[in-house]
Amino acid sequence: MESSLPPESASPRPLAAAAHETITVRGARENNLRSVDVDIPKRRLTVFTGVSGSGKSSLVFGTVAAESRRLINETYDAFIQGFMPAMARPEVEVLEGLTASIIIDQERMAPNPRSTVGTATDVNSMLRILFSRFAEPALGNPMAYSFNVMSSSGGGTLTKADGTREAAGYSVTGGMCVRCEGRGQVNDIDLAQLVDETKSLNEGAITVPGYKPGGWSVRFYAESGFFDPDKPVRDYTEQERHDLFHREATKVTISGTNMTFQGLVPAVKKSFLSKDRDAMQPHVRAFVDRAVTFTDCPDCAGTRLTALTLSSRIEGKNIADLCAMQISDLLTWITEVSSSGNLTGAAPLLTALTETLQNVVDIGLGYLSLDRASGTLSGGEAQRVKMIRHLGSSLTDVTYVFDEPTIGLHPHDVDRMNELLLKLRDKGNTVLVVEHNPSVMAIADHLVDMGPGAGTHGGEVVYAGDFAGLRSSGTLTGEHLETRAWLKTEPRSPSGTLEIRGARAHNLQNVDVDVPAGVLVAVTGVAGSGKSSLIHGSLAGREGVVAVDQTGIRGSRRSNPATYTGLLEPVRKAFAKANGVKPALFSANSEGACPTCGGVGVIYQDLGIVSGISTVCEECQGRRFQAAVLEYTLGGRNIAEVLSMSVEEALAFFTGEDEDAAGARIPAAQKVLSRLNDVGLGYLTLGQPLSTLSGGERQRIKLAIEIGSEAEVIILDEPSAGLHMADTERLTQMLEKIVDAGRTVIVIEHNLDVVSRADWIIDVGPGAGHDGGRVVFSGTPGDLVGVEGSLTGLHLGRRHRR
DSSP states (O other), rough: OOOOOOOSSOOOOGGGGGGGGEEEEEEEEEETTHHHHHHHHTTTTEEEOSSSSSSSHHIIIIIIIIHHHHHHTTTTTTHHTTTTTOOOSSOSSSEEEEEEEEEEEEEOOOOOTOOOOHHHHTHHHHHHHHHHHOOOOOOOOOGGOOOOOOEEEEEEEEETTTEEEEEEEEEEOBBBBBTTTSSSSSEEGGGGTTTTTOTTTTTTOOOOOOOOSSSSSHHHHSSSSSSSSSOOOOGGHHHHHHHHHHOOEEEEEEEEEEEEEEEEEHIIIIIITTTTTSSSSSHHHHHHHHHHHEETTTTTTTBOOOOOTOOOOTBOOOOHHHSSSSSSHHHHHHHHHHHTTTTOOOOOHHHHHHHHHHHHHHTTTOOOOOTGGGSOOOOOHHHHHHHHHHHOOOOOSSSEEETTTTTOOEEEEHHHHHHHHHHHHHOOOOOEEEEEOOHHHHOOOOEEEESSSSGOOOOOEEEEEHHHHHHHSSSSHHHHHOOOOOSSOOOOOSSSEEEEEEOOTTTOOOOEEEEEESSSEEEEOSSSSHHHHHHHHHHTTTTTEEEEOOOOOOOOOOOOOHHHHTTTTHHHHHHHHHHOOOGGGTTTTTTBBTTTTTTSSSSEETTTTTEEEEEEOOOTTTTTBTTTTGGGOOOOOHHHHHHHHBHHHHHHHTTSSSSOOOOOOOOOHHHHHHHHHHHTOSSSTTTTOGSSOOHHHHHHHHHHHHSSSSOOOEESSSTTTTTTTTHHHHHHHHHHHHHTTEEEEEEEOOHHHHHHSSSEEEEEEEEEEGOEEEEEEOOHHHHHHTTTTOOOHHHHHHHHOO
């Protein structure tokens, strides 16, 4: 019998695994990528760099991570896929060597009132189990300590299949406060914000958004028969006032139609308070902020829990006490309880709690408390909270994808983040990081620099290799690694002061400080030290002050830079004037919309239990407008061609610099486009959906709008977030110009390049949470270097040490 073994002289076959040591990308063309070919080493830390808009996210998130998730989704059956979002295959020819991807991005957590840091990290779940086993008095299972479960009971008669009956019932003990339904707050309506009592209903007494005289919403009240529509509200009787504001649902006949009438207060609660505040239009959100007041629930004092739940304690503390602690203090308490030996049998649970809380502290979030609403976290804080559940994971050979994890971190905390990234890598995982921070680049095993520019000027790999090679590569990133922003030695002289006295918001400890006016002021300190509380809490509401915070802007597929900035309005009017037609024709949301796709540009097809798909509209070819509308031109371009321009191209077009754009000069458009270009968004196309923009790009669009205001003082919250070093230099120059024009600019900032260029620095700290909240230093940048007790001064000194 012949042997099936190969002869000894035969060369051994190469291991199959050897061919899968890299993630191989060939011909990637997603968004602005120009047929990119790149090999990404596996089980290594790879950092992707390049200017904003160069294609980093398109390569990492839009290609590698997107295809990994799509392939994983396809392993589920058709029924399960029906509940998953539709995911199209990225524009790429070859993509091999993928592993399961876990994306940890900067998207803020949903503003669910019952979602907290404790629920997001699963620490609350562990505490509920701990209390259900060891608290006194004992209340039952973990649900008794949950503010998401309400106590309920019921009973009745159960009829069996054989016709016999027996009594049946149930009882659930939950921890939810009944009055606030586990939210911790109750709201009330300020009646003065609903009506102008000097007017009658027909004169426009109702000031709620959407209630216009003559409109159906006002006719609903004016023709109800309960009021004289021509009588001023101030002259109403008590019964009429009750009917106007508080009347419960009542059947009435209005214009011959039977309808249900209810007072303004229940109508406003139903129409506005049931919606996500962040998803509201700006004018509606402003109304809600004025009309609705929120106070701690008087029944539970803001703890969200019932009195019975709060009576159950361990070592003298109830679960609300623990959730209100600063997490670093809670870790100390758990450690002391563990070492006391009083909770026999709790060792495994206490160990798990200790490990999770230690991860929270290590990641730089020890200043938070478990009862902090997750919707109030910044993008950087939200990203780090998402990281926590992965730090203790036993999974290996996973691809972790991070989107600028150092955003919102002081240089002191960046070192901690680097340790965590290396920890994930050392467990045998592939770690991909999109980042602008040189400190993260320095620890990378491999770097991929995208460029050379942004938008149509980018989309190429201009360097791939180690950090030393990047410094000498000659790319824009390499050049800026070799240069450092100079420390301002001749700061401007203040023209006045903005006084802050007795600031006690959040962790501030009765702070008094004078903020100089007429200069560039940088407010620094570690994350959680009290910077934002000091500035936003004390200055943002003053007259003549505009604050641009980190709150994201919402955008649908119909919303784009042209619509959000107001640029489209003068453009539509110019098109209408040039062609003698109505402006509404040049709106994809109005009369000019393609009838087939409704002005969206794509057709969505619902395939039932199989994931739906989006296809480009065949009628308008994705241009969103009717064919007849596209026959009208301005400067030789139709409206669809204008919306496909980049900001840079549009600026040349509307200023008359484009020789082919005779008659297209629009001063109002020039102002908006110039500001967008100044904040480094010249590569964006005017019609690009806001939903496709990064968080940094959206923030800079918001910044461009606010810079155009007439405010004397502009407050910016980390304006350099998401910016490449070259873009940061450009931003700093723009801020200097604003100050030179006689305005005051206050930046809450961690970026040492921006801090170095400030005229005045206010350093808050020295630590975070209750270890911060004090002004450590107030003075010029040169004087901050070497100040004892200032972490900012320490790192600024290292930065400029020769």
